Amino acid sequence: MSDADDTSPRKQLIDSALTIPRGVGQVDFQSNVWTGLIFIVALFAGSWKFAVFGLLGTLTGTVTAYLLGAAWDKISIGLEGFCGTLVGVALVLYLGVNWMTVALVIGAVVATSVLTSAMATVLAPYDLPTFTAPFCVVTSVVAIGAPSYARVWAGHTDTPPPSASDPGTAMSWHDLWHGFFNGVGQVFFQDEWYVGLIFLIGLAVASRIVAAAAAVSSLIGLLVGWWLGAQAADLGAGLYGYNSVLTGIALTGTFLALTPVGAVYAAIGAASAAALTAGITVLFDTVGGHTLTWPFVLVTWVFLAAVPLFSRLRRAG
Structure with a gap:
């Protein structure tokens, strides 16, 4: 047996394990393992519950x-894991830490995986990625329906925005x-500035260009919200920056x-x-x-769908 044969199972095991940090990193489109590991550290800095439930997802x-037999080339770079990360973090934020939330995260992520493939099939003719749409659909359904179920919603209250207790636009x-x-951290529902800094690091x-794009976009979102007259507390929490x-x-x-x-x-x-x-x-x-x-x-x-008709723009790759 050759040395390559001896190491093959170990390499496969390592490659499989690395899909997890890559999946976390892919929330921000990064398959870099070190980026994913730093993101996990950032989640733990926010709270152990975000890290644990995010990793569960x-x-x-x-x-x-x-x-289900998805292509390994997509699995290995984390493309089948990142929506699950967001589902896990979002549901523990909205529903709290309990065994029902664990069950809901697992069930919701399974549904998200199926929906991801379905949406990829529908969007393929338009050359559009699914992005975080499967996460948005499934998490919206769970969040909207949760108050109807006593075992899910027991003892839980809505999560109001910061401006609910601190209104004002100055x-x-x-x-x-x-x-x-926080505009960077809120991608993962984190509202502590130092957590956002860790994500930015x-x-x-992974890429200084990506980090610069994130920083500039966060500032754009913040300033646009301020210019339009958004609540200052919500701006400070990064609620107008993370989508940007x-x-x-x-x-x-x-x-x-x-x-x-x-x-x-x-x-x-942005x-x-x-x-x-x-x-x-x-x-x-x-x-x-x-x-x-x-x-x-x-x-x-919308912006990607419009690209083919703009001669000065082109898709990457």
Whole structure:
């Protein structure tokens, strides 16, 4: 037996294990293992519950995709795990830590895995990725329906925005710099500035361009929200920045070729995601849902779908 044969099972095991941090990293479109590990550290810095439930979601999504026979090249770089990460973090935030939440996360992530493949099939003719849309659909359904189930909602209350207890539109320096970092952290539902800083460091490990796109997009989202008159406490919590961050990263070299015109296009997309945030928030507030990453998904789909008719823009790759 050759040395290559001796190490093959170990390499396969390591490759399988690395799908988990890659899945966490893919929330921000990064398959870099070190970025994923730093993201996990950031989740633990926010709270152990976010890290544990996020990893539960990532693992469940990855295993489900493998058992259903999804392509290994997608599984290995984390593309079958990142929506599960977000489902896990979101549901523990909205429903709290209990065994019912564990069961719901597992069930919701299995549904998300199936929906991911279904949406990929539907969107393939348009050359559009699913992004976080499967997470948005499944988590919205769970969040809206949860109050109807006593064992799910027992002892739980709604999670109001920061502005509910601290209204006002006058943005302070504190709101500005906290909002800048929180715009990055809120991609994972984290509202502590230092957690957002750790996420930004993780992005820089993968790519300085990606980290710069995230930073600029967070600032764009913050300023657009301020200019339109959003509540200062919500701006400081990063609620107007995180969808801009995802949109900016997606359109700055990830799915759209990085050119001067493309960079301006990405900035417009980031601003659009921030502007759409309030409308989506009000819409879902009426039915008990949450904004999630819907603004990012909708804006980025539109901006990518429009590219073939713009001669100065081209898709990446």
